[in-house]
Amino acid sequence: MNQLDLFIDRVLSAAKAAGIDPAEVRCSESSDFSAEAMEGSIDSYEVSNTRSLSLRGVYNGRMGGASTEVFDEDAIAMLVRGVQESASLVESKEQDEIFPGEKEYPSLEIPQNDLDTVSAEEKLAFCLEMEKAATAIDPRVSKSMGAYVSTSVGASRLANSYGLRLSRQVPPGGMAMAGVYLMGRDGESTATDGEMKTGRQFHAFDPVEIGRSAAENTLARLNASPVSTGVYRTVLRWDAMRSLLATFAGIFSAESAQQKLSLLAGREGEVIAAPCVTLIDDPLLPGGVASTPYDAEGSAARTKAVIEDGTLRTLLHNRKTARKQGVETTGNASGGATGPVHVSPTNLFLKPGVKSLPELLEQLDDGLLITELSGLHAGANPISGDFSLIAKGFLVVNGRQDRPVEQITVAGNFYQLLKDIRDVGADLEFRGRAIGCPSVDVGTLPVSGAK
Amino acid sequence: MLNRNIASEVLAEATRTGGDFAEIFLEDKRSHALRLRSGEIETVTSDRVHGAGVRVLNGTKAIYVYTNDTSREGLMRCAAEAAAAIRAGAGCKPIGFSHWSAARPDEIRLHPEQVKAAAKAEKLRAVDAAARAVSPEIVQVVANYVDSAQDVLIANTEGVFVTDTRVRSRLGVSAVASDSRENQTGSASPGASMGFELFDERVDPEASGRTAAEMAHTMLHADSCPAGIYPVVIDSGFGGVIFHEACGHSLEATSVAYGLSEFSGKLGQPIASPCVSAVDDGTIRNEWGSVHIDDEGMPTTRLTLIDHGVLVNYMIDKLGGRRMNMAPTGSGRRESYRWAPTSRMRNTYICAGEDDEAEIIATMGTGLYAKSMGGGSVNPATGEFNFAVNEGYWVEGGKIVRPVRGASLIGKGGEVLQRIDRVGRQVVLAAGMCGSSSGSIPVTVGQPMIRVSSLTVGGK
Numbered sequence: 001m002n003q004l005d006l007f008i009d010r011v012l013s014a015a016k017a018a019g020i021d022p023a024e025v026r027c028s029e030s031s032d033f034s035a036e037a038m039e040g041s042i043d044s045y046e047v048s049n050t051r052s053l054s055l056r057g058v059y060n061g062r063m064g065g066a067s068t069e070v071f072d073e074d075a076i077a078m079l080v081r082g083v084q085e086s087a088s089l090v091e092s093k094e095q096d097e098i099f100p101g102e103k104e105y106p107s108l109e110i111p112q113n114d115l116d117t118v119s120a121e122e123k124l125a126f127c128l129e130m131e132k133a134a135t136a137i138d139p140r141v142s143k144s145m146g147a148y149v150s151t152s153v154g155a156s157r158l159a160n161s162y163g164l165r166l167s168r169q170v171p172p173g174g175m176a177m178a179g180v181y182l183m184g185r186d187g188e189s190t191a192t193d194g195e196m197k198t199g200r201q202f203h204a205f206d207p208v209e210i211g212r213s214a215a216e217n218t219l220a221r222l223n224a225s226p227v228s229t230g231v232y233r234t235v236l237r238w239d240a241m242r243s244l245l246a247t248f249a250g251i252f253s254a255e256s257a258q259q260k261l262s263l264l265a266g267r268e269g270e271v272i273a274a275p276c277v278t279l280i281d282d283p284l285l286p287g288g289v290a291s292t293p294y295d296a297e298g299s300a301a302r303t304k305a306v307i308e309d310g311t312l313r314t315l316l317h318n319r320k321t322a323r324k325q326g327v328e329t330t331g332n333a334s335g336g337a338t339g340p341v342h343v344s345p346t347n348l349f350l351k352p353g354v355k356s357l358p359e360l361l362e363q364l365d366d367g368l369l370i371t372e373l374s375g376l377h378a379g380a381n382p383i384s385g386d387f388s389l390i391a392k393g394f395l396v397v398n399g400r401q402d403r404p405v406e407q408i409t410v411a412g413n414f415y416q417l418l419k420d421i422r423d424v425g426a427d428l429e430f431r432g433r434a435i436g437c438p439s440v441d442v443g444t445l446p447v448s449g450a451k
Numbered sequence: 452m453l454n455r456n457i458a459s460e461v462l463a464e465a466t467r468t469g470g471d472f473a474e475i476f477l478e479d480k481r482s483h484a485l486r487l488r489s490g491e492i493e494t495v496t497s498d499r500v501h502g503a504g505v506r507v508l509n510g511t512k513a514i515y516v517y518t519n520d521t522s523r524e525g526l527m528r529c530a531a532e533a534a535a536a537i538r539a540g541a542g543c544k545p546i547g548f549s550h551w552s553a554a555r556p557d558e559i560r561l562h563p564e565q566v567k568a569a570a571k572a573e574k575l576r577a578v579d580a581a582a583r584a585v586s587p588e589i590v591q592v593v594a595n596y597v598d599s600a601q602d603v604l605i606a607n608t609e610g611v612f613v614t615d616t617r618v619r620s621r622l623g624v625s626a627v628a629s630d631s632r633e634n635q636t637g638s639a640s641p642g643a644s645m646g647f648e649l650f651d652e653r654v655d656p657e658a659s660g661r662t663a664a665e666m667a668h669t670m671l672h673a674d675s676c677p678a679g680i681y682p683v684v685i686d687s688g689f690g691g692v693i694f695h696e697a698c699g700h701s702l703e704a705t706s707v708a709y710g711l712s713e714f715s716g717k718l719g720q721p722i723a724s725p726c727v728s729a730v731d732d733g734t735i736r737n738e739w740g741s742v743h744i745d746d747e748g749m750p751t752t753r754l755t756l757i758d759h760g761v762l763v764n765y766m767i768d769k770l771g772g773r774r775m776n777m778a779p780t781g782s783g784r785r786e787s788y789r790w791a792p793t794s795r796m797r798n799t800y801i802c803a804g805e806d807d808e809a810e811i812i813a814t815m816g817t818g819l820y821a822k823s824m825g826g827g828s829v830n831p832a833t834g835e836f837n838f839a840v841n842e843g844y845w846v847e848g849g850k851i852v853r854p855v856r857g858a859s860l861i862g863k864g865g866e867v868l869q870r871i872d873r874v875g876r877q878v879v880l881a882a883g884m885c886g887s888s889s890g891s892i893p894v895t896v897g898q899p900m901i902r903v904s905s906l907t908v909g910g911k
Contacts, residue, residue, distance in 0.1 A: 038709065045514045045536050046791065050502065052519075068499040069519045075499070082497035089485070089495045089568050120536065145711055145832070183711060183832050190713075192832045229678060259489070260590050260629060339486070339494035375828050375837035379859045379909070383627060383634040388859040388909040390837035407835065409861055409909025411678070448678035448909045 004029070008053070008159050011076055015057050016161060018080045020064075020087075022098040023057030024160040026296075026337050028170065033120070034150035037127035043146070045124075054337035055079045056098075057161075059087035063096050065338030086338075096320055096341050101164035102300045105293040109286045111173035113200035115151050118176075123149045126178065126207050133211030134180045134194075141218040145192060147180035147211075151202070158298055166298060171289040173200045177432055180211055184218040191221035191404075198432030200287075220394075224404035226449035227395060233367030234410065234445045235360050235396070238429045240370045241437040245350070247376045248385065248414040249435065252279070252306050253332075253343040254321035261383050263415060264312060272312045273418035278351035279307040281316060283331065288347035290434035297333040297341055304330055306348075307418075316343050349436035353424035357439045360425050362399035364441065369394045369401055370410060385414040391447075408449040417442055452614065453477055455548055457523050458606040461505065462545055464530035466608060469540030470507035470514075472769075473530070474607040476746060477503040477521055478788050482599035483563060487575035489591065490583075495568055500601075502788040505529040509540035511774050515791040548612035553743040553750070558736060559618045561647035563598035570647070571596050574656045578624050581660035586668045588628045592660070595623035598646070605748035613748045619739065619893060620649045621882060624659050628667035635673075635856065637666025637841070642739045642882035642893070666823060666842045669854050676843055676858035676910030682818035683860060683906040684811055684846070688879035689824050691800050691896035694729060695885070696829040697836045697864035698722075702756055702764075704771025704782070704794035705888060706831035713834040713865050717762050723868035725760040726804050733781060733797035739882035740798040740895035747783035747792050754780050756799075757868075768794040786890025793889040800897030804874025808900045811873045813849040819858060819908050820844040820851060826883075827860075834864035837909075859909040867903055875899035 008025045015023040029051040036044045056065035066082025068075045131147035153174035158166045179196025195214040197205055236244065250256050257265035264272065273279075283292050283301035292301055297319055305313050317325070318333035318341050334344035361369060370393040380387040388411040395402040420443035430436035458475055465473035480500040486493045503526060504517035514536045516529040563571075578594040598620040606612045621642025628635050639659040643649050650656065685693055698714075706712035714722055723729075733751030735741050742751050747769050754764050767775065768783035771794045784795035812820060820843065827838025840858040844851045880897035 042512055044791070045512075047516045047532055047536075048789065049518050049520075050789065064495065066497045069501045070499060071519070078497075078499065085568055086495035086497065089492055089572055091491045092488075092493045093491065143710070145709070190833045192830060261627065261634070263634070338496040338498065375839070375859065375861075379825075379837060379839045381634075381636065381857075383636055386857050388839075388857050390835070390859070390861045390909070407861065407863075407907065409678070409837070409859055409907070411857065411909060446678065448907060450680075 007071055008157065011055055011079060012159065012161050014076045014080055015055060015083065018084065020057035020059045020080065020083055022161045023055060024098045025053060025055055026156065026158055027051065027053040028154060028156040030152060030154035032150065032152045033123070034148060035124055035127055036146045036148040037131045038146050039144055040128065042124050042127065055083055056336065056338060057083055058098070059084050062087040062090050064090060067338045094320060096336065098160055099297045099299060099319060100162035101298050105300050106284055108172060108284060108291055108293045110169060111200045111287050113173045114203055115153060115174050115176060115200070118202045130178065130180050130207035130211045133208040134182055134214045137212060137215035138219055140186045140222060141182045141184040141215045143183040145181040145183050149178045151176045164298055166294055168292055172291050175289060175432060176200065176202045178205045178210060180214045182214055182218040184222045186222045189223045191218060191224065193218040193221050221404050224392070224406035226407045227368070227405055227447060228450050229448050231444050232447050233364050235364055235369050235439055235441050237357065237369060237371045237439045238427055238437045240373045241440045242435055243373050243376055244414065245437055246435045247380045248382055249345050249348060250382050252316055252345065254315035254317045254325060255343040257315055258321055258324060263385065264315060268312050268314060270312055271310050273307050273310045274421040275310040276353060276424050277307055277310050277418060277421055278305055279348070280305050280351055281332065281345050281348050283346035285347040288434065289432060290346040292346065295331045295333040296336050299329050299331045299333060301331040301346065316345060318343050347434050349428060350424060350438060352426045352428040352438040355423060355425050357425055357427055360423060360439055360441050361396050361401060363423065364396050365399055367396045368405065368447065369396050387412055387414060408447050410445045410447050412445050452479065452602060452604040455550065455612060457526065458612065459545065461526045461530045462606065462608050464527055465505055465507045465533050466543050468534040468537045469542045470509050470534065470537045471541045471543045472508040472608055474506045474605065474747065475503060475526065476788055477604040478601055480599055480601040480787070481564065482597060484595065484597040485568065485571050485575060487579055487594040490579055492572050492575065500787055504788045504791065505533050506791055507533040507537055508770065509537050511770065513770055513791065517788050543608050545608040546610035548606065549610050550612045553613055553615040555743060559646040563618065563620055563646050564600055566647040574622065574650055577656040578622070578660035581657035582624065582626045582664035585661055585664035586628065588630060588668055588671060589626055589664045590629045591627040593625045597621055605746070607748060611748040613744055615743050617644065617742065618646055619644050620646060622654055622656060622659055624663040626663040626667045628671040630671060633671065635667050635670040637663040637670065639663045640882060644737050644739060644741050670842060670856045673854035673856040676819065676855035676908060678908060678910040680905050681908050682815045682902060682904055683908065684815055684820045684900060684902045685824065686822045687875065687877055687899050689881040689883070689896060690821065691881065691898035692824045692827055692838060692883065694801050694898060695796065695799055695896045696827045696838060697834065697867050699796050699799050700829050701831045701834060701864055702766055704765055704767040704775060707765050708771050708774035711832045714762060720762055721760045722762045722865060723757050723760045724871045726874045727757055727760055727868060727871050728802040729757040729800065730755050730802060731766055731796055731799045735798050738798050738880065738895055739893050742797060745781045745783045746785045747779070749779060749781045749783065751797065752781040766794045766796060768792055784889060784892050786892055790890040795887060795889060795892055796885060796894050798880060798895035800878060800880060801874065801899065801901065803876050803878045803899050806873040806875050808875045808877065811875060811900055811902050812846060812851065815846055815849055815902060817847050820846050821860065829864065836864055837861040857910055861907045861909055867906065870904045871901050872904045873902035875901065
């Protein structure tokens with residue numbers, strides 16, 4: 001038993017002695033490294049080792065919670081006082097419970113990594129080489145906005161007064177990222193773009209290849225201009241579709257539905273999307289960043305289709321939302337360290353179809369390929385589903401990618417968009433995130449651009 | 452928080468291999484948050500953030516190592532790790548500390564740590580009742596209260612050894628109106644560098660609840676906003692987010708130093724219409740984005756950014772100053788010890804102009820009156836920005852004709868600044884959180900009512 005496990009036991013004993021019973025402790029630890037090269041020299045370098053701990057528990061029949069980054073006797077006393085105070089005020093009738101634990105948990109495949117074998121020197125050399133490669137391709141894209149490498153390994157523990165002791169890696173197998181961003185200039189035109197890769201095998205990254213790809217992406221964005229205001233046949237590339245799905249993922253939460261913040265409340269079994277749409281939440285996905293054998297309440301994780309061939313099969317549940325609706329939890333509890341348990345997807349993705357991106361564009365004929373949506377925290381309303389977002393991409397002419405487009409907005413409603421999807425591509429990408437998408441033909445969208 | 456001898460030892464270790472500057476940032480922050488949802492207090496939490504970061508510079512190379520372990524051993528480990536990454540350099544001779552406290556306890560009348568949580572909960576109940584009274588179509592009200600007290604200690608090899616306490620309190624309201632087919636939201640979130648006296652001196656919880664609920668209710672009954680290029684009037688207060696996004700970020704050393712900002716190399720040149728002057732002022736007593744010292748230990752300043760259209764200052768942190776060969780402006784900020792400091796805004800606003808607010812709308816012709824803005828973002832390299840209009844009204848022939856929803860504003864910062872043709876007389880400030888490369892920090896935005904002669908309006 002290491003020091004941290006002993007500390008967790010001391011917190012649980014102190015809680016019990018103070019009348020907090022049952023009680024639960026979460027603890028997370030993380031070791032991170034990041035470095036960035038700028039204009040030929042290492043510009044920033046960050047190393048950290050951090051940990052935090054939270055306690056929640058039932059005191060006088062009510063749940064309270066508190067957290068700390070200090071690991072001493074005073075901190076235990078502060079945690080206990082914090083939980084008592086919080087429990088005395090909370091008045092929600094629907095109380096969370098502390099789940100004693102399952103008999104069994106699914107086993108999770110932990111990807112192998114080589115992160116221990118990479119020295120800081122090697123990572124710094126990689127940044128410099130990647131930046132050099134990127135800026136040497138074309139004089140129009142010779143200005144670096146930074147070439148970086150980062151690695152992260154972490155762990156989390158869940159322990160409760162019923163004797164449950166769980167631990168997992170976060171993310172499983174750790175994670176490395178490498179990328180470079182460039183600023184391009186051609187006459188009056190300025191554009192920024194780049195490339196990034198993620199994975200567990202640092203030695204599989206090729207600095208020259210990432211650099212070249214960053215330069216090509218940035219070159220392609222130069223001399224972009226708006227299109228005329230109008231309605232366009234539109235394909236959202238995987239990254240643009242992913243940012244839209246990430247923004248609206250909350251509508252699939254039973255918690256949102258029960259709070260009237262999702263229009264999907266009570267619509268299980270109904271057709272809510274086009275027949276080509278299948279949306280999967282898979283906590284056991286090999287290599288997924290959000291992969292985990294158990295959720296935040298300690299329920300066993302399991303794979304499920306949220307939308308299957310256009311039909312809403314289930315919303316995502318924790319124990320409380322499931323109890324309220326008379327169903328089983330889907331193992332999607334999140335949060336809850338000091339406040340209420342919420343609901344979140346794990347690895348959430350649109351099941352890929354068979355067509356490549358060029359094939360999707362071919363069947364588009366004339367229209368737009370959107371590659372980037374921004375301002376999602378401002379221009380998208382996760383409750384109504386309405387969005388009006390600044391977009392970048394390319395004009396599509398005769399089924400082929402044509403000139404770059406910028407300074408336009410695309411508008412729509414996510415609920416309607418799900419129904420309007422005409423085709424789902426084969427190019428599913430996660431790129432280091434928990435949400436993944438292939439490119440998607442979304443039918444038509446209104447675009448605001450030049451007069 | 453930290454003994455001076457240990458601080459000296461840590462800084463010596465950090466510069467052992469040739470670093471020409473080293474700094475320790477130590478913090479202990481206690482925060483207290485309450486949330487009301489569906490008319491009930493849902494959560495009450497107390498959190499404690501505690502840790503330290505050691506930064507070593509060698510020229511413009513920066514190493515940052517941080518940890519929760521603030522014991523002598525923990526800090527020495529950070530220093531040694533940072534020193535190992537520097538390897539060679541000009542080195543430095545640490546100057547003896549001149550110890551001072553920047554804290555101004557007289558600014559806080561009711562320290563939040565001395566106020567019972569039950570009193571905080573009462574404010575949320577008042578918000579809820581006032582919001583629900585606006586209309587039966589208000590189906591949900593979420594009200595948040597949060598206060599924090601952050602003790603910091605900053606020591607560096609240039610003799611700085613300074614402590615400060617930052618106390619902040621804020622209310623947040625989000626109201627949802629629904630006609631069972633559609634939902635719309637409205638919000639209000641006032642805050643200040645104050646304790647619980649916030650509610651005696653500045654913030655009426657009932658007024659905040661009503662504001663959020665009325666916005667949601669109005670937008671529920673609004674038509675979609677027409678898309679196209681139109682004159683746009685942006686109201687005072689949080690409307691200042693346009694300046695924050697479209698211009699402020701591009702004046703931070705983070706973007707300027709590398710020539711990555713559209714305003715790089717433009718000091719002394721006109722970058723805005725002559726009716727525009729703007730400041731970044733960290734000195735306003737009790738304001739949400741104010742600080743006594745920045746997170747590099749430098750006393751805060753009031754900085755004129757634009758004077759009658761002419762760019763006069765950038766916002767510069769220590770490292771940015773080295774890159775630009777210019778003096779820091781007290782603009783080094785960070786969310787916590789988990790972030791190295793960089794150049795950031797404080798209270799940033801467009802100064803009062805000379806135009807009459809009623810005339811500004813009466814003479815605009817057909818376009819959008821953006822009464823309440825949502826958040827936005829910007830690419831400092833190109834100046835491209837976008838932000839949402841939370842509460843908008845359509846104007847025809849200088850008359851407000853109907854509320855419109857779903858509008859967003861997009862453009863390029865430099866172009867918009869040149870197209871401001873009216874600046875009103877009444878400056879209003881509003882609290883916000885700004886996320887950037889040193890984390891999420893409290894900032895204030897603000898302006899009087901302004902008019903942009905033409906702007907791309909996204910809608911349907």
